[in-house]
Amino acid sequence: xxxxxxxxxxxxxxxxxxxxxxxxxxxxxxxxxxxxxxxxxxxxxxxxxxxxxxxxxxxxxxxxxxxxxxxxxxxxxxxxxxxxxxxxxxxxxxxxxxxxxxxxxxxxxxxxxxxxxxxxxxxxxx
Numbered sequence: 532x533x534x535x536x537x538x539x540x541x542x543x544x545x546x547x548x549x550x551x552x553x554x555x556x557x558x559x560x561x562x563x564x565x566x567x568x569x570x571x572x573x574x575x576x577x578x579x580x581x582x583x584x585x586x587x588x589x590x591x592x593x594x595x596x597x598x599x600x601x602x603x604x605x606x607x608x609x610x611x612x613x614x615x616x617x618x619x620x621x622x623x624x625x626x627x628x629x630x631x632x633x634x635x636x637x638x639x640x641x642x643x644x645x646x647x648x649x650x651x652x653x654x655x656x657x
Contacts, residue, residue, distance in 0.1 A: 533563075533571040543580055550580075557597050558583055560604055579603075589624045 540547045553559050554570065561579060563571045572580075579600075586596050599616055602609035 533573065534576075536570050536572070539572045539577070539580070542577060543584065545580070545584065553583065553593075556593050558593065558600050560600065586620065589620070590627060591620060 534542070536547050536550055539545070539550060543550075545553075550559070550570075554562065559570075559576075559580075562576055563573070565571055583596055583600070586599065587593070599613065602612050602616070
């Protein structure tokens with residue numbers, strides 16, 4: 532089944548502008564075009580867009596995502612490169628996650644502190 536860019540935008544939450552931008556940056560070489568130059572996405576393109584979105588949302592630069600796309604288009608000979616790529620990125624995401632957890636812990640401590648202060652102030656008013 533073929534999807535127009537507006538369909539893909541609705542399905543993925545990515546704006547049509549973002550999809551066109553990704554295409555201009557070489558991230559969507561797998562997307563077919565009709566004789567009028569309109570993009571036609573397939574179901575498997577949605578899965579690939581999901582990976583691109585995952586990588587982007589976990590802090591990866593578009594140039595690095597493009598490398599992955601190119602390796603994927605090259606097929607089997609690049610499995611090792613892609614494995615290394617994802618292994619390294621996983622380590623980066625784990626670092627981000629640890630840092631985010633540390634921030635969340637600080638926020639929780641502040642919430643606890645202000646909750647206790649609020650409760651203490653409320654008791655004094657009675």
